[in-house]
Amino acid sequence: MPADTRAAGILDQALSLRDAIGLSETVFAPDDQPAGVGGVSTAVLDGEVVLYHDATRMVHRLNTVTGSVWLLSDGVTRVGEMASELAEVFDVDESNLTPLIQESLELLATNGLLVGHEQQAQIFFELADQFASDGSRILPRPPDP
Numbered sequence: 001m002p003a004d005t006r007a008a009g010i011l012d013q014a015l016s017l018r019d020a021i022g023l024s025e026t027v028f029a030p031d032d033q034p035a036g037v038g039g040v041s042t043a044v045l046d047g048e049v050v051l052y053h054d055a056t057r058m059v060h061r062l063n064t065v066t067g068s069v070w071l072l073s074d075g076v077t078r079v080g081e082m083a084s085e086l087a088e089v090f091d092v093d094e095s096n097l098t099p100l101i102q103e104s105l106e107l108l109a110t111n112g113l114l115v116g117h118e119q120q121a122q123i124f125f126e127l128a129d130q131f132a133s134d135g136s137r138i139l140p141r142p143p144d145p
Helices: 003-021 064-072 079-090 094-110
Strands: 040-045 048-053 058-062
Touching: 040 064, 048 064, 058 064, 064 079, 064 094, 079 094
Parallel strands: none
Antiparallel strands: 040 048, 048 058
16 A cells, blocks of 8 residues: 555544544644653554553553654654654645644543643442342442541
8 A cells, every 4th residue: 555545544544533532622732742641551563552551451542643642742742843753754744734643632631641631540330239148238349448
């Protein structure tokens, strides 16, 4: 597959994702230097980035654009520089990447993966009540102090 066809497909995927999750606000200035939080393991597999966040025990599978933004979120690279670096890598116009970079940063921030946007780990699960033969409720674990 030619590079420009592949790049166009990647941009189309990213735009579809943006529309599906309803991102629209710009919260990162061109001079911001986003940094990923600690405790995140990163693996790059076939052009996708997979993250494991220790604090939340969550796995995040990122598309090519968002994965590239994650890799550039080193606390040194400015948001304004990301477009030029990625435009060179994907061989596309910077103006097409700027909104996708913003949306990628918003997505990373929303998931607590960027410094300053950390979230308290929220793990939700519901246990069914269990009862002993005498009808008394069995506690699956003692309550937290």
